[in-house]
Amino acid sequence: MGAAVALASAMLSPSLASAESVLRVAMTLGDIPAWTGQPDQGYEGYRFVGFNLHDGLINWDLTRADEEASLRPGLATKWEVDPKDHRRWLITLRQGVKFHDGCDLTPEVVSWNFQRLIDKTARGFDPAQFARMRTRASNIDHVEPLGADQVAIYTKAPDSFTPFSLTNFLMISRCALEKANWDYNVYAKAPAGTGPYKFDKVVPHERLELVKNENYWDKDRIPKHDRLVLLPMPEATTRTAALLSGQVDFIEAPSPDTIPRLESAGMVVVTNTYPHNWTYQVNMVDPPFNDIKIRQAANHAVNREDVAALLSGTGAPGYAMLPPSSRYYGNPIKYNFDPAQATALLKEAGCYPCEITVAMSTAGSGQMQPLAMNELVKSQLEAVGFKVNFNVMDWSALHDISLKGREAFPDIDAINVSRAPMEPYNGVLGFVMKSRFAPNGPNWGWFSTDEIDALGKKAMETFDEEQRDAMITEIHELTVAQAPMIYIAHDLNPRAMSPKVKGFVQAQSWFQDLTPIAIEP
Structure with missing residues (x-):
């Protein structure tokens, strides 16, 4: 130290x-x-x-402490879905914006910035950045410049949540990358955003x-x-x-x-408080967590109040994917601490003792206090009949596992990766739909049901915000009932x-x- x-x-x-x-x-x-x-x-x-260093077309409004962050204009001053084609979004760009190298933000540069992240044949395509954006970009088909101040973003399927996704597409200077001969290692010496x-x-x-x-x-x-x-x-x-x-x-x-x-x-x-969960996201395909009784047992084994006490006011008990402050929380089932019920469920499922391997990190984005928290959760799980093995690694390695999905790591039963349910598309639907199975989304464990999948598709096609919010709330309630995660804590x-x-x-x-x-x- x-x-x-x-x-x-x-x-x-x-x-x-x-x-x-x-x-x-x-x-x-x-x-x-x-x-x-x-x-x-x-x-x-x-x-x-x-x-x-950069802006998106749409930015987050981070000016207030008393309500969840919302969207605000960034490099775009206006966005709307085409009423005649819900796969087409019309984006009006802010005028007079320059990159740090003095080059202008234009519709052509914006279009190129999307293409370099979705099209392997585009100049400036970077496999590393493509991999980082794969979960966000999977529904973007292409982007076209329109006149002096607009672009049209075409999606593969109607997606009412597109504005949320646009916050993550960051604009860089094409001039600067071209000057670096399209080499990101050279560009790194003089990068230029807005x-x-x-x-x-x-x-x-x-x-x-x-x-x-x-x-x-x-x-x-x-x-x-x-x-x-x-x-x-x-x-x-x-x-x-x-x-x-x-x-x-x-x-x-x-x-x-x-x-x-x-x-x-x-x-x-x-x-x-903020939209955060600290869970174990489990492999829903292979034993033992493909059995709902095992998932329920793990959730009943966790004493969330003890976890919160360990955090001394810096965390809250987590009983669901979303914190109670979320507009989409609803009235989900609550897995109360019940070690006797947990043991009974393990025995009923024929997995006692029930050995599991959990991938965890020593630190990282949103990971809170992973060493102390995981040791406490391990003791709680083992008290009811689990046998917990940790695969400990740095944050970058764990994040890589989370991106690639359960199929690439059959020896791992669960991952302890904090998640950011800030908005419905990635924060809720990303964990529950077949189309978002990793590596195409954050659904690491490949959880889905036909009912949830159909409701998620309907929400994506619903552009009435009140109706859509009701669907996301129902999805949250249905998901928690299936326990695709071991719910543990929310960060403060x-x-x-x-x-x-x-x-x-x-x-x-x-x-x-x-x-x-x-x-x-």
């Missing part, structure tokens, strides 16, 4: 801090997210790199430095600090030590047992920061806006 803090100190010299206002952030990630377009390492990659920060420099595996974009198109979101320094620090104790010693200003996911110490030292700790998104950090608003979202932050001397 001391070595890590010393490294941070060496990286962030006093002369740098005194010359300009600098916000130094310790991420939970083990490495710097990719900065050449679509980031890797899950939503933390989007939170700190993707959405700071976001509120511009790339300055990187030390691989150590830090990424961004500077504010004085010419950002959204004048309200020009950063109130000069420089943003992003540091990967996967160990919670290292992040805490770095904050206490003044080496960083802002840390993700402080360990619950360090919060009293942080607060007594004058640090500010913030939490807020803890962060800690120096008292010098002013202006931060903790949004009810996986994503956060750092631009309002000012650093007091």
